[in-house]
Amino acid sequence: MATTIRNSNLFCTCCGGVFVLTYPAEVDDYSKKLKHFNALHKDCKQTWVEPVADQSKDVNEKALWWFSNGEKGMSSETMYNCLIGNTYFKINHPYDPDDFSRCYKLLETVPEWKLELHKLKPLSKEWNNLIENWDKLTKMYELNVIGTKRALQLAKKAKSFIYISSASVYNPWQPRDFVTENTDFNGKYPNNYGLTKKLAEQAVMKARNNSRIILRPHAVYGPGDLTLLPRIVSLVKMGRIFLAGDGTNLYTPTHIGNLCKAVTCIFDNNPANLRIYNVADEQTISINDMFGSICSALELNAKIVYLPYFLALIAGFGFEFSYRFLGKEKLPPITADLIRQISHNSTLSIGLLKKELGYEQKFSFSQAMSDIKEWVDSIGGISQIVKLNNSWEGKKFTY
Numbered sequence: 001m002a003t004t005i006r007n008s009n010l011f012c013t014c015c016g017g018v019f020v021l022t023y024p025a026e027v028d029d030y031s032k033k034l035k036h037f038n039a040l041h042k043d044c045k046q047t048w049v050e051p052v053a054d055q056s057k058d059v060n061e062k063a064l065w066w067f068s069n070g071e072k073g074m075s076s077e078t079m080y081n082c083l084i085g086n087t088y089f090k091i092n093h094p095y096d097p098d099d100f101s102r103c104y105k106l107l108e109t110v111p112e113w114k115l116e117l118h119k120l121k122p123l124s125k126e127w128n129n130l131i132e133n134w135d136k137l138t139k140m141y142e143l144n145v146i147g148t149k150r151a152l153q154l155a156k157k158a159k160s161f162i163y164i165s166s167a168s169v170y171n172p173w174q175p176r177d178f179v180t181e182n183t184d185f186n187g188k189y190p191n192n193y194g195l196t197k198k199l200a201e202q203a204v205m206k207a208r209n210n211s212r213i214i215l216r217p218h219a220v221y222g223p224g225d226l227t228l229l230p231r232i233v234s235l236v237k238m239g240r241i242f243l244a245g246d247g248t249n250l251y252t253p254t255h256i257g258n259l260c261k262a263v264t265c266i267f268d269n270n271p272a273n274l275r276i277y278n279v280a281d282e283q284t285i286s287i288n289d290m291f292g293s294i295c296s297a298l299e300l301n302a303k304i305v306y307l308p309y310f311l312a313l314i315a316g317f318g319f320e321f322s323y324r325f326l327g328k329e330k331l332p333p334i335t336a337d338l339i340r341q342i343s344h345n346s347t348l349s350i351g352l353l354k355k356e357l358g359y360e361q362k363f364s365f366s367q368a369m370s371d372i373k374e375w376v377d378s379i380g381g382i383s384q385i386v387k388l389n390n391s392w393e394g395k396k397f398t399y
């Protein structure tokens with residue numbers, strides 16, 4: 001579907017067609033209009049190009065251009081009002097990825113304002129936090145969202161487009177017991193990563209590529225993993241592994257080989273239109289077994305210390321705060337989300353993937369341990385893991 005709401009009106013992102021809505025709108029009347037508008041624009045060709053401001057103009061001219069031509073929302077209007085120097089205006093901050101994208105577009109129109117963002121800090125506690133993290137949010141947004149949009153454009157004629165999303169799009173504060181794909185998010189995400197992944201999913205959903213498949217893996221592990229293993233290593237370095245809760249809670253991580261298997265299933269079945277699938281190992285594993293297996297496979301001598309969930313959560317927030325305060329780019333070894341994940345059940349339902357595409361787990365957690373050990377040995381031992389960049393080093397594996 002290429003129709004959306006733009007500047008309070010129905011809008012077709014393919015032909016640029018607009019239907020002006022009058023407010024307040026009655027729900028019945030609104031859905032009728034929406035239905036007709038969707039039908040009318042069902043097969044539109046992509047002729048509309050989002051207008052861009054003439055960058056040779058001065059700041060005020062560009063800002064005014066945005067006000068009449070740009071995509072506005074309540075939070076981007078707050079940004080506009082504050083930075084253009086208005087005194088009285090309604091204060092709204094971005095609530096969701098779409099709001100953020102409109103603020104982002106305003107700053108693309110008036111790039112000079114990127115240096116003035118500190119002026120938004122006193123507006124509210126939320127704005128203060130957002131501006132503190134604005135650079136990180138922007139970087140992640142560009143990588144996850146704009147990157148995906150470009151890839152969609154590039155793959156327009158491809159038979160199918162597979163987007164590897166993440167289980168981080170699920171609301172972290174709701175129970176995660178065999179979460180299904182249609183679980184409601186309520187606009188809450190564990191972190192900026194989850195938020196931008198969700199926004200990228202929305203871009204995939206709105207695109208008109210032939211067939212689009214979104215995969216949501218959960219904690220991908222295996223040889224070459226530079227996300228989870230370095231975290232464990234830095235925890236072990238302290239001589240102890242601190243676990244929150246009692247470690248009996250269950251988890252469904254995703255063996256990299258099983259993720260490859262899911263992609264193969266898509267090639268084999270070629271599902272039409274838009275499908276979303278969770279991908280994880282079929283076998284659940286307790287946090288105790290998970291950490292225990294990794295430690296014994298890598299011959300790590302670390303004592304497991306169990307912390308009450310509440311204390312661990314505070315430690316997680318503490319790490320996040322101090323890393324932010326020190327302006328560190330790296331992910332802290334402990335985050336509130338990690339604590340929540342390792343202290344509660346965090347399992348995905350893979351029923352849909354099995355039913356529709358005949359997916360079967362090919363690799364188990366215990367099988368992965370010897371591959372991980374082999375890989376770690378090939379890079380010169382576990383202490384080398386933290387020194388690796390994003391390029392592959394050491395022994396290669398085929399799954």
Ligand SMILES: [Zn+2]
Pocket residue numbers: 012013014015016017040041044
């Ligand atoms: Zn249209």
